[in-house]
Amino acid sequence: MRFKGIIWVIKFPAVLLKTFYHKLNSKRFDRNFHEHIRAVYSDPLFTDESDKFQKHRRKISELASNQGKNRTVLEVAAGAGWQAVSLSNFDFDRVVATDLQKERIDFARKTLRVENIEWMTANITDLSFEDKEFDVSVVSAGLHDLPKEMLSEGVSELARVSRNDVVIFEPTNYPERNFWGEVIGFIGSILDESNHFSDFVKTDLDGLFSKNGFEKDICCGVWSSIMTIKRYRRKV
Numbered sequence: 001m002r003f004k005g006i007i008w009v010i011k012f013p014a015v016l017l018k019t020f021y022h023k024l025n026s027k028r029f030d031r032n033f034h035e036h037i038r039a040v041y042s043d044p045l046f047t048d049e050s051d052k053f054q055k056h057r058r059k060i061s062e063l064a065s066n067q068g069k070n071r072t073v074l075e076v077a078a079g080a081g082w083q084a085v086s087l088s089n090f091d092f093d094r095v096v097a098t099d100l101q102k103e104r105i106d107f108a109r110k111t112l113r114v115e116n117i118e119w120m121t122a123n124i125t126d127l128s129f130e131d132k133e134f135d136v137s138v139v140s141a142g143l144h145d146l147p148k149e150m151l152s153e154g155v156s157e158l159a160r161v162s163r164n165d166v167v168i169f170e171p172t173n174y175p176e177r178n179f180w181g182e183v184i185g186f187i188g189s190i191l192d193e194s195n196h197f198s199d200f201v202k203t204d205l206d207g208l209f210s211k212n213g214f215e216k217d218i219c220c221g222v223w224s225s226i227m228t229i230k231r232y233r234r235k236v
């Protein structure tokens, strides 16, 4: 695991350059959301066996498990599957991991070979699950990729399929649009793969969850508070 972390540090400059290249191409060829996401996440450099969020996986899974009270979990935008693996090490009865990109799911299924995870392709805006089918859903570094309308639809879908909780791990929000929101939004719009980073950090995510019947329960900053782990709980 430590070795994979070191690989990530070595690769980081190349990933930054390639991200910049994809964003330029996105503008040049006027790519839509799906074309951009496909171009980025089918790039071999972004599909590897290293995990830059390795240190935080356990904390996210602990919050999702809620001391074993949540028995079923859905992960959305699972990517290469690292969070799903962490979830599968907790005592859940069912772990389902989904991503928009079939290649990402195929990669996770093939490389991770974890038996107690159900892998599926799914768009966060259209989840083919029953209302409250899962006790908890988890999104790690997936929401900030979404354009505004998709983000609202995605949060509604997470709220619909989650009985108790939704846990997210995303760039920190500055809905009050203060100085830090502008600075982080600007830097992220250059360095991050998302074409919607700046809008995301200025979004009132707590308000969006509140509209869908969930309130913030736990919130902790990581990576010098550039990223935040939050748990939202269904309002009673």
Ligand SMILES: C[S@@+](CC[C@H](N)C(=O)[O-])C[C@H]1O[C@@H](n2cnc3c(N)ncnc32)[C@H](O)[C@@H]1O
Binding pocket: 037, 041, 053, 076, 077, 078, 079, 080, 081, 082, 083, 098, 099, 100, 101, 104, 122, 123, 124, 125, 139, 140, 141, 142, 145, 146, 150
């Ligand atoms: C930065 S990666 C994060 C992957 C993983 N959750 C992690 O923590 O490493 C973002 C992932 O979101 C997925 N994604 C983007 N838009 C999506 C959507 N509309 N529905 C589902 N997944 C989406 C991408 O395919 C990509 O795998």
